[in-house]
Amino acid sequence: MIYDLSREERRHRAIANEKPAPVLKAQLCACGKAAPAKQLAQHGKCVACLFAARVATLQDDDLDVLHHMLGATSHHPQSRWGFRNQYLANRRDLAALDRLVAAGFVRAGAALLDLRYFHATQDGCKLAGLNYAAMTRTQGARP
Structure with missing residues (x-):
């Protein structure tokens, strides 16, 4: 024998079995x-x-590297900040860039011989003090 619930019974059972939001x-x-x-x-x-x-987790000189990476330095007008988003690291800056990568403010890019390019993430742009327009310009400035 096939037992079939009516529509109303199914609706009442569904309401009874509902979990609170x-x-x-x-x-x-x-x-x-x-x-x-x-x-x-x-x-x-x-x-x-x-x-x-x-x-x-960062040190003082790490922010200088991040600012240079984004072109957000004092000798550039603030309206131009974010015109680039790349940094070709040498051995001297690798420790700072490793800390920035571990914190999630920078990501590693392509390798060039023994050197490596690094690019700032959205959070790195926010940390550097870029506004929304500069952040979108920076994220589109990848080589």
């Missing part, structure tokens, strides 16, 4: 900023704290 109310991070509960459950920190923790 996930709760997305904001909670406070340790820094005092509001963050989604899912973010805090997964990472334990808000996005700003995670970014600050990545920046804390």
